[in-house]
Amino acid sequence: MTAAQADLQAEFLELPGDVRIDRPEVSDGAALWRLAKDSEALDLNSSYSYLLWCRDFAGTSAVARTGDGRPVGFVTAYLRPDRPRTLLVWQVAVDAAHRGHGLAARMLDALMARVRSEHGVTGMETTITPGNTASERLFTSFATRHGARLERDVLFEARQFPDGPHDPEVLYRIGLPAATTAATA
Structure with a gap:
């Protein structure tokens, strides 16, 4: 981990108040299941899946x-089995009382600092449905903060979902700068 990354990690791990x-x-x-349910924006998975x-x-x-x-x-995420240096972010949720203070960005930055250090992660992916402005801003600003390139492509078309009307899922692919990742690999 570079000094700049350590500073970023420290800044985001030391949150105001008692968080x-x-x-x-x-x-x-x-609690994660309830946060996802209360978000009214996320696809709610079974409570069992949050425990797993x-x-x-x-x-x-x-x-x-x-x-x-x-x-x-x-923030729930996993390393892609076929690309183990890519972190796929599955869901991000923040309690309504804690929104608007940058907590989602801080969690994302802290998580990325940890998985880059532990697993040599060089990229991040997530999918966002068109019109989810909060998620679009979160991941676009992440790429900007980290000097990373951002690519967008439709991953799943609306017609591919078997359970009724569903918006397409747009894949956001964020590649972290080589100079930064080389220090953590």
Whole structure:
């Protein structure tokens, strides 16, 4: 990790108030499910899947929690099996009371700093439905902050979804600068 990355990680790990960012635990699964449900924007997965996520993908995910341990935000992600240096971000959610303070960006930056250091990650992917302005801004600003290139392509067309009307899913592919990733690989 470069000095600049360490500074960025420290800045985003030391949040105002009593909020801190760390790895999720199985005991966080129910709270993550509720945060996703309350977001009214995310595709809600089964509660079982959030429990599994906290068990099997804790190393590539992040949770923001208050001083008393209550989760108020999360990022779920995994390393792509066929591209293990690419982090696929599955969902990002922040409790309504904690929105508007940059918590989603801070979780994303802290998570990326951790997985770059631990796994040599060189890129990030996510999918966003057209019109999801908050997610578009989150990932576009991430790329800008990190001096990364950003490519967008439709990954799944609306007609490919078997369960009724669904917007297309646009793949955001963020490639981190080589000079930065070489120091962490």
